[in-house]
Amino acid sequence: MAYETIDFKLEGGVARLTLNRPDRLNSFTVQMHEEVADALGRLDDARALVLTGAGRGFCAGQDLNDRAVAPGEAVDLGESVEQRYNPLIRRLTALPMPVIARVNGVAAGAGANIALACDIVIAAKSAKFIQSFAAIGLIPDSGGTWVLPRLVGQARALGLALTGDPLPAETAAEWGLIWKAVDDDALDAEVDALAAKFAAGPTRGLGEIKRMIRESWDQSLDAELDRQRDAMRALGYSEDYREGVAAFMEKRKPNFAGK
Structure with a gap:
């Protein structure tokens, strides 16, 4: 596929x-969804993924113009969510590698929640996160109503969702909504260094950390202890574990193969 929007x-x-529609703040169209889905199917040789936006914004969510609906005309938004946004969120959260969101500017609506679906969110201090749904009578989709209270608590989740007030990146970091807010001119170096670290790391183990933590919400402590046992047993037989121990004992830098 030849990409035009990414x-x-x-x-x-x-x-x-x-995401490469900077004139529309990288808002999503059907074509962009299709191109993103295609790209996510080409990660066989990847050990880390960086998701970002071109220009001055990360993503402004859905491009309302793409729906071609006349003012006052009804539209089945559930179909759009079910066919486009839900599969994207499920895919990002299930990828067996760390996913970094490089938030270079405004992340609004579904764009904000797509960023929050990534494993590590690093934002420029000038960036803002906006749950803009209430302004047009909608709810925070793309995982928003699930992830917000889990990250920042019910009071702040309701405040963000009901008011739609922009949340500065530094406050988002203070609240625990994102991993880190950095100076704008330091964003690339911060993201690149972390991506390189993940790409050189024990990919299978990193993928298991991601899976275990994401699935732990539904587990009791007793069940989670059993899951930890099973994961440790499987990882103990991995090539990366053997290399990590050997490198530690030999006082050298490990050379992980990601297996």
């Missing part, structure tokens, strides 16, 4: 997927 590169184990 840019996709894979180098050194790091895949970089850039």
Whole structure:
């Protein structure tokens, strides 16, 4: 597929997927959804994924113009969510590798929640997160109503969702909504260093950390202890574990193969 609305590169184990409609703040169209889905199917040689936006914004959510609905005309938004946004969120959260959101500017509506679906969110201090749904009579989709109270608590989740007030990146970091807010001119270096670290790391173990933590919400402590036992047993037989122990004992840097 020749991409027109995104840019996709894979180098050194790091895949970089850039939403590339800067004139529309990288808002989603059906075409962009299709291109993103295609790119996410090309990660066989990747050990980390960076998701970002071109220009001055990360993503403004859905491009309302793309729905071609006349003012006052009804539209089945559930179909759009079911066919486009839900599969994207499920895919990002299930990828067996760390996913970094590089939030370079405004992340609004579904764009904010797509960023929050990533495993690590690093934002420029000038960036803002906006749950803009209430302004047009909708609810925070793309996982928003699930992830917000789990990250920041019910009071702040309701405040963000009901008011639609922009949340500065530094406050988002203070609240625990995102991992880190950095100076704008330090964003690339911060993201690149972390992506390189993940790409050189024990990919299978990192993928298991991601899976275990994401699935732990539904587990009792007793069940989680059993899951930890099973995961440790499987990882103990991995090549990366053997290499990690050998490197530690030999006082050298490990050379992980991601297996």
